[in-house]
Amino acid sequence: MDDTIYALSSGAPPAGIGVIRISGIDAGRALETLAGSLPPARSPRLRTLHDADGDVLDVALVLWFPGPATATGEDLAEIHCHGGRAVVAAILASLACIDGLREAEPGEFTRRAFTNGRIDLAEAEGLADLLAAETELQRRGALLAAGGDVSRRIEDWRGSILGLAASVEAVIDFADEDDVASLPPSFDEQLRALVAEIRKVAERPAAERLRDGVRVVLAGPPNAGKSSLFNALLADDAAIVTAEAGTTRDVLERPVSIAGVPFVLIDTAGVRDQGAGAIEEIGIERARREIVSGQIVLWLGDARDAPKGALLVQSKSDLADTTDSSVINVSAVTGSGLEALLERLVELGRAALPPVDRVAFNRRQKALALAAAEHLEAVDVAGDLLVAAENLRSARQSLDALVGRDSTEEMLDALFGRFCIGK
Numbered sequence: 280m281d282d283t284i285y286a287l288s289s290g291a292p293p294a295g296i297g298v299i300r301i302s303g304i305d306a307g308r309a310l311e312t313l314a315g316s317l318p319p320a321r322s323p324r325l326r327t328l329h330d331a332d333g334d335v336l337d338v339a340l341v342l343w344f345p346g347p348a349t350a351t352g353e354d355l356a357e358i359h360c361h362g363g364r365a366v367v368a369a370i371l372a373s374l375a376c377i378d379g380l381r382e383a384e385p386g387e388f389t390r391r392a393f394t395n396g397r398i399d400l401a402e403a404e405g406l407a408d409l410l411a412a413e414t415e416l417q418r419r420g421a422l423l424a425a426g427g428d429v430s431r432r433i434e435d436w437r438g439s440i441l442g443l444a445a446s447v448e449a450v451i452d453f454a455d456e457d458d459v460a461s462l463p464p465s466f467d468e469q470l471r472a473l474v475a476e477i478r479k480v481a482e483r484p485a486a487e488r489l490r491d492g493v494r495v496v497l498a499g500p501p502n503a504g505k506s507s508l509f510n511a512l513l514a515d516d517a518a519i520v521t522a523e524a525g526t527t528r529d530v531l532e533r534p535v536s537i538a539g540v541p542f543v544l545i546d547t548a549g550v551r552d553q554g555a556g557a558i559e560e561i562g563i564e565r566a567r568r569e570i571v572s573g574q575i576v577l578w579l580g581d582a583r584d585a586p587k588g589a590l591l592v593q594s595k596s597d598l599a600d601t602t603d604s605s606v607i608n609v610s611a612v613t614g615s616g617l618e619a620l621l622e623r624l625v626e627l628g629r630a631a632l633p634p635v636d637r638v639a640f641n642r643r644q645k646a647l648a649l650a651a652a653e654h655l656e657a658v659d660v661a662g663d664l665l666v667a668a669e670n671l672r673s674a675r676q677s678l679d680a681l682v683g684r685d686s687t688e689e690m691l692d693a694l695f696g697r698f699c700i701g702k
Contacts, residue, residue, distance in 0.1 A: 283309065284383035284391075285374045287367055288701030294362030299370055300701065301356040302349075302388055305379040310341060310356040312377055313370070317343045328358070330373045337366050351388055352395025386695030389702055393683065393691075400683025401429040404641060407697045408490050415539045419635040420489045430682055432480070432638050436651070437678045439473050443658075444671040451664050462660055474655045481648040484633045486641040488574070492534055492541035493628045496573035498566060499580035501549025504594035507611035508579065509533075509546040512621070530565050537621055540628040545569050550580075574631045575624065582606070590623065644681050651677035 283303025289296065301309050311317055313336070318324035320343055328336040339360040349355040360366055374380055389406060392398050398406070405424025412418040423429065446462050497505040513533055531546040547569050548562030570576055570586050578589035582605070585591060591606040607623065609616035633639030640648055654674035658667045 283380050284387055285309070285371070285380055286383040286388070286701040287371065288357075288388070289362070292362050292364045292367045297360050297362040297367045297370075298701075299358040299360065299367070299374070300388060301358075301374065301380070302351045302353050302383075302391060303380075304354060305377070306354040306356040307343065307345075309374060309377050309380055310343060310358070313358070313373060314339075314341050319343070320345050323359075328360070328370065328373075330369070331376055336369050336373060337361055339370075347395065350397065351391040352397045353391060383700055385700050386698030386702060387700075389698055390691065390695040393695075399430050401433065401644065401681065402427055403683070403695070404644075405429065406702075408486070410698065410702065411490065414536045414541045416632065416635050417489055417541060420486065420633065420639065423635070423638060424486070429638050429640070429644070433678050433682050436473065436477060437675055439469065440651075440655070440671055440675045440678070443470060443473075444668060444675070447660065447664055447668045447671060451668065466660065470655060470658060474652050477648055477652045477655070480638055481640055481645050481652065483637070483639045484631060485645060486633055486639045489541065489632050489635070489639070490641075492543040493575060493631045494543045494545060494569075494573045495575045495577065495624065495628075496545045496547060496569045497577045497579065498547050498550060498570050498586070498589075499578055500551055500584075503549065503579040504611060505549070505579050506546050508577070508592070508594045508609060509544055511609075511611040511614070511617060512537075512544055530562075530569055537628070538625045540625050540632070542624065542628060545573065575627050590627070592620065647677045647681040651675075651681075 281304065283301065283305035285299060285301040287297060288300045289298040307317055313328045313330075314326035315329070316326075318326070318341055323340050323342050325338065326341045327338050328341075330336055337360045339358050341359070342357040344350075344355040344357075346353045346355065358370060360370055371382075375382065386407075389398070389403055393400065393403050402425055405421050405426070409418065409421035409425045412421050443466065446466055450462055497509050499505055509531070513535055530548075533544050535542050535544055547566035550563055550566055550570075576586050576589040577592045578585040579592050579594045582591055582603075591603075593606050593608045594611055607616060607620050609620050611617075651674040654670045654677065657670045660667050
């Protein structure tokens with residue numbers, strides 16, 4: 280954390296503008312070295328940048344942000360230069376020649392913001408999801424976490440736990456005082472309401488579904504038209520299609536956005552009990568695993584063999600239609616029925632995703648929230664109050680871990696490694 284770091288924080292050149300950030304104790308000195316002097320704090324100025332030999336690098340807009348009220352909590356400088364490859368490379372090379380500076384690692388700017396208390400872990404996770412967002416739903420969902428909605432909810436719960444714990448501690452410490460000899464009448468009601476609220480939020484679909492996409496598994500017997508439908512849904516020839524049974528022998532995944540809903544379409548080997556070779560058997564076993572783990576399963580086969588909850592699809596309606604109202608008739612060849620299938624997928628996909636206008640936890644956050652709820656449920660004020668106080672303390676610690684008040688380096692490395700170098 281004593282190093283001063285720098286990196287290109289805008290998109291890869293060429294671009295209209297390149298934004299280079301410098302953060303750390305020597306950020307001001309580095310900006311002075313290139314620009315000749317520091318501009319007034321938080322006031323952009325046009326400067327001619329020079330390298331160590333005095334040669335002109337560029338005419339750029341420079342900004343100076345003295346810490347700690349900055350994005351990283353440290354002294355921070357920005358150079359808004361022309362976004363050509365040669366310009367950006369020359370400025371970065373000049374920064375590399377300044378003693379005490381080094382190029383930032385992936386996510387290091389955001390990690391310093393977390394370490395210096397500018398953001399908490401839930402906000403950092405939301406920011407990572409926001410940077411990776413490719414659909415409108417992903418963007419809206421990530422904005423809630425990045426904007427602090429998750430953190431504020433956790434802070435409210437934490438405050439409620441502290442209030443409950445204070446009541447218990449008062450009874451323990453001052454049991455001989457008449458005015459605090461018993462818990463408030465509303466204690467049990469507040470405790471139950473808090474547990475119910477935590478569980479309600481934790482039971483919503485995990486945020487990863489919004490980030491990673493709803494997994495849609497195309498399954499059924501060999502030669503049922505799975506790969507043809509897979510290609511039709513993607514509008515691409517991603518899967519090999521032949522009339523020979525058993526052509527698909529492995530799992531093929533492709534992400535796709537349909538009406539703004541992120542999906543991962545999964546083409547699988549045809550499932551059959553007899554006649555498969557050794558390699559095909561491996562594909563069939565993988566197909567069965569995907570069927571179990573998929574959020575939506577499109578079954579292209581006999582309804583009697585369909586997995587529970589699967590959506591029944593007849594993918595060769597141009598050859599053989601069905602009058603069964605529970606089956607969606609589709610032709611990958613003519614496109615007939617594709618629109619109806621897509622509408623149904625979007626409907627099911629939205630139901631499988633967390634609500635983008637409400638707080639939703641990722642798997643790590645959900646586990647910690649549920650752990651907090653379990654500790655709260657274990658609070659028994661009719662028994663040993665010392666045990667009740669310990670359960671309240673454990674519940675608070677679980678929420679502290681959720682927002683990063685108690686985080687391991689390994690977990691932080693995994694999170695901030697998701698970011699680009701300039702973030």
